[in-house]
Amino acid sequence: MPGSVALVATTTLSMHARALHSLVVKKVVMAITGLLLIGFLLMHMFGNLKVFIGPEAYNHYAEWLKQDILYPILPHGWFIWIFRAVIAVSLVLHIYCATKLWQASLRGRGAHDNKKYTKVRRPQQTIAAKVMRWGGLTLLLLLIFHILMFTTQTITFGNFKAGATPYDMFTASFEHWYVWAIYVLFMAAVSLHVRHGFYSAFTTLGANVGPQARVFLNGLAYFAAALIFVGFMLPPTAVLFGLGVS
Numbered sequence: 175m176p177g178s179v180a181l182v183a184t185t186t187l188s189m190h191a192r193a194l195h196s197l198v199v200k201k202v203v204m205a206i207t208g209l210l211l212i213g214f215l216l217m218h219m220f221g222n223l224k225v226f227i228g229p230e231a232y233n234h235y236a237e238w239l240k241q242d243i244l245y246p247i248l249p250h251g252w253f254i255w256i257f258r259a260v261i262a263v264s265l266v267l268h269i270y271c272a273t274k275l276w277q278a279s280l281r282g283r284g285a286h287d288n289k290k291y292t293k294v295r296r297p298q299q300t301i302a303a304k305v306m307r308w309g310g311l312t313l314l315l316l317l318i319f320h321i322l323m324f325t326t327q328t329i330t331f332g333n334f335k336a337g338a339t340p341y342d343m344f345t346a347s348f349e350h351w352y353v354w355a356i357y358v359l360f361m362a363a364v365s366l367h368v369r370h371g372f373y374s375a376f377t378t379l380g381a382n383v384g385p386q387a388r389v390f391l392n393g394l395a396y397f398a399a400a401l402i403f404v405g406f407m408l409p410p411t412a413v414l415f416g417l418g419v420s
């Protein structure tokens with residue numbers, strides 16, 4: 175019955191097309207939210223570097239971030255909540271799409287029983303993919319630790335009391351080598367994620383158009399990852415070794 179064969183073929187094709195479309199949409203959402211989060215990271219990093227200018231400059235920056243951005247267009251203290259909402263929604267969407275894509279790749283792998291075949295044919299099983307998935311999970315746990323430490327101050331290190339200035343909190347925490355070491359791990363996870371994610375995002379968005387573009391994007395991705403690692407680790411390292419920040 176050629177008619178019903180054609181119908182089954184068309185239905186199967188359209189199901190595949192829909193599944194593919196949904197995967198592409200998730201990749202695009204991951205790319206856009208990922209780039210937004212990198213933008214946040216760069217801003218946060220430049221803000222932290224203000225520690226080098228001194229307590230007043232750093233505390234003033236922290237206050238401005240929480241109270242004064244876009245004032246008087248927005249009332250005092252509103253911007254930070256809009257900003258937090260955008261970051262939180264981006265993070266949730268990014269993690270949701272990553273989980274769905276991971277599940278889809280596991281389902282695809284399950285379709286092949288032969289493990290040798292799977293190893294050869296599944297491009298998702300590269301080291302980069304493993305780094306992105308398990309590294310992303312490590313990053314999320316360290317981010318929760320980071321927020322418990324600095325934003326809610328549920329976990330604290332050093333001799334600062336509730337209500338201490340952001341500068342005092344910062345310097346008291348990084349006087350401990352183990353806090354510094356945890357942040358080296360945190361920033362290593364962030365930088366590895368940014369290295370691959372940055373390249374991947376621009377590829378998804380269509381910028382990877384040839385060998386020259388590939389080299390350029392790769393170089394830019396390494397630069398962004400190195401900048402983020404060094405820029406974030408400079409202030410804690412200066413505190414730990416007493417180099418101009420105390």
Ligand code: HEM
Nearest residue numbers: 218222236258317320324325340344357361364406407410
């Ligand atoms: C050496 C690395 C870092 C240091 C020293 C650092 C330091 C800080 C400090 C001191 C605050 C509290 C600011 C305040 O409320 O006064 C903060 C908040 C925050 N940090 Fe970091 N940070 C680092 C890396 C990161 C990274 C890699 C991320 C994201 C992956 C991140 C995400 C956040 C978030 C989401 C907040 C909360 C902002 C808010 O209160 O709305 N931080 N950080």
